[in-house]
Amino acid sequence: MESDSETHSGEDTTPDDWMELADDSPAASPAASPAASPANSPDASPAVSTDATQKPSEKEDFKLSLITWNVDGLDFENLPERSIGLVKYLNLYKPDVVFLQELIDPYVHFLKKRLVSYLMIEGAEEGYFTGMLLKKSRVTLVESEIVPYRTTKMMRNLLVAQVIVDGQKLCLMTSHLESGKANSKERMNQLHVVKWRFKRAPDDVTVVFGGDTNLRDAEVPKVGLPATVCDVWEQLGKQEHCRYTWDTTINTNKKASFPVRFRFDRIYLRPAIKRGVPRLAPDHMALVGLEKLDCGRYTSDHWGIYCTFSAE
Numbered sequence: 001m002e003s004d005s006e007t008h009s010g011e012d013t014t015p016d017d018w019m020e021l022a023d024d025s026p027a028a029s030p031a032a033s034p035a036a037s038p039a040n041s042p043d044a045s046p047a048v049s050t051d052a053t054q055k056p057s058e059k060e061d062f063k064l065s066l067i068t069w070n071v072d073g074l075d076f077e078n079l080p081e082r083s084i085g086l087v088k089y090l091n092l093y094k095p096d097v098v099f100l101q102e103l104i105d106p107y108v109h110f111l112k113k114r115l116v117s118y119l120m121i122e123g124a125e126e127g128y129f130t131g132m133l134l135k136k137s138r139v140t141l142v143e144s145e146i147v148p149y150r151t152t153k154m155m156r157n158l159l160v161a162q163v164i165v166d167g168q169k170l171c172l173m174t175s176h177l178e179s180g181k182a183n184s185k186e187r188m189n190q191l192h193v194v195k196w197r198f199k200r201a202p203d204d205v206t207v208v209f210g211g212d213t214n215l216r217d218a219e220v221p222k223v224g225l226p227a228t229v230c231d232v233w234e235q236l237g238k239q240e241h242c243r244y245t246w247d248t249t250i251n252t253n254k255k256a257s258f259p260v261r262f263r264f265d266r267i268y269l270r271p272a273i274k275r276g277v278p279r280l281a282p283d284h285m286a287l288v289g290l291e292k293l294d295c296g297r298y299t300s301d302h303w304g305i306y307c308t309f310s311a312e
Helices: 015-019 079-093 105-114 181-200 219-223
Strands: 063-070 097-103 118-122 129-135 139-148 157-165 168-176 205-212 265-270 280-288 304-311
Touching: 063 079, 063 168, 063 205, 063 265, 063 280, 079 105, 097 105, 097 168, 097 205, 105 118, 105 129, 118 139, 129 139, 129 157, 129 168, 157 181, 168 181, 181 205, 181 219, 181 265, 205 304, 265 280, 265 304
Parallel strands: 063 097, 168 205
Antiparallel strands: 063 304, 097 129, 118 129, 139 157, 157 168, 205 265, 280 304
């Protein structure tokens, strides 16, 4: 079973369905009981911690915080409750940048209403697509573009934003790479496009890519990312509690009949390499969305990834 099944379930959902649920609706709040949360298992990261929720302004050094999350907007079941669950997590962590995959138009409409402190950039105008949320108080958008994957059969592309954060130039990229074991060749072709963007970026720009890559570990060395690019999870010591972002042994949203665990969702970093420009390095990673909502389902069939970066 793939993480990004395109089978729709439930009734069609409109923006009004989201609006009817208040932002503080208890029906959409994460489970309050710590004992019921997968985050308390030995191989899981706490969804909430002092370090994870600390605002960048509370640190002495330059800090960037980011969440990437496939929100499974193609699954209509409990989608209003799940979208409110996403907003609650974003309000809790207050990341500077959010990468989202599998958005649909009503979901975007809802997020724009609820997250007015963020600028939304959309990767398409129809179907399902990616998006970025940029915190207006910290992130200044210079320009954005949508880079097509010309041979995709699944409406996939690369969303790129050039931004400035506290005087630092960043190139932010997110994508939802081609799904399915059988589509390995197309997925690697798409990763080549990402690789080219890493190599093309000016030396004074920090480049961050994140999203639902659907990558299998053997595919990455076949593409060969530049030596200046690091896999953030690997850079932070390959912590087991952050390994699997699509895990049917815990996440029951897809009602899988067999256990499957993959590290589909990934973050890659290429620090600025020009002398005199601060080099960002990852310093923390945690999975988010590990608590069931009161509707009995998780925010998505994927866990989100929360990551922070600091200047060396």
